[in-house]
Amino acid sequence: MIILHGVSASPYVRKVIAVLAMKQLSFEHKQQMPFARDAEFNKISPLGKVPALQDGDITLCDSTVICEYLEDIYPEINVYPINHANKAKARWVEELAGSRVTELAAGIFFQRFMRPMAFKKDPDEALIAKIIDKDLPPILDYLETLVPATDFIFGELQLADVSLVSPFINASYANYTVDAQRWPKLSAFIDRVRAHPIMQPILKAEAKIMG
Numbered sequence: 001m002i003i004l005h006g007v008s009a010s011p012y013v014r015k016v017i018a019v020l021a022m023k024q025l026s027f028e029h030k031q032q033m034p035f036a037r038d039a040e041f042n043k044i045s046p047l048g049k050v051p052a053l054q055d056g057d058i059t060l061c062d063s064t065v066i067c068e069y070l071e072d073i074y075p076e077i078n079v080y081p082i083n084h085a086n087k088a089k090a091r092w093v094e095e096l097a098g099s100r101v102t103e104l105a106a107g108i109f110f111q112r113f114m115r116p117m118a119f120k121k122d123p124d125e126a127l128i129a130k131i132i133d134k135d136l137p138p139i140l141d142y143l144e145t146l147v148p149a150t151d152f153i154f155g156e157l158q159l160a161d162v163s164l165v166s167p168f169i170n171a172s173y174a175n176y177t178v179d180a181q182r183w184p185k186l187s188a189f190i191d192r193v194r195a196h197p198i199m200q201p202i203l204k205a206e207a208k209i210m211g
């Protein structure tokens with residue numbers, strides 16, 4: 001049995017949940033909180049970060065490592081493109097999403113949600129304003145050129161789509177949505193990924209925990 005460790009509302013954990021769903025793999029989910037400084041959890045995730053995944057004797061951490069492992073070991077349904085050039089593009093989208101996009105979009109969530117909850121500190125509103133007004137717009141301009149006007153980046157929903165939208169799902173919990181007037185393609189793409197039959201049950205289950 002596959003065991004996934006990590007709270008559902010993490011943008012990185014959400015990626016892995018979506019991949020398990022796309023691949024139709026059943027798993028046990030342990031809602032491990034990040035920043036918990038949990039000695040037992042650190043044995044399977046040395047940096048203390050979520051997600052971590054156990055599959056029999058194999059223990060892995062880092063969402064990208066986990067998703068690539070799942071793709072290699074359970075290849076019946078692909079979540080990366082087969083074509084090499086497209087696969088490289090998918091990896092770039094995943095890398096960008098997991099670095100700068102998460103830093104900014106999920107950063108709003110971190111400030112407004114995690115900081116008060118996990119660290120008992122007020123959100124840094126000046127930092128949030130800088131993210132929204134200065135840092136995010138050039139990234140959103142680029143993403144507007146990257147996402148398709150219909151369907152998903154490689155036709156069907158895959159990991160690249162979920163990776164890219166995942167930090168914006170966190171931002172939406174912190175009352176930030178991409179301006180549909182200024183970035184219409186990206187805004188519609190985010191809505192399309194959220195509405196996909198793979199994502200709907202995941203987001204519903206997550207909303208219950210967040211609520």
Ligand SMILES: N[C@@H](CCC(=O)N[C@@H](CS)C(=O)NCC(=O)O)C(=O)O
Binds near residue numbers: 049050062064
């Ligand atoms: N590169 C890692 C990043 C994972 C990550 O930063 N997770 C956050 C939660 S969203 C975390 O566990 N943070 C706790 C910490 O940094 O101590 C991945 O892709 O899994």
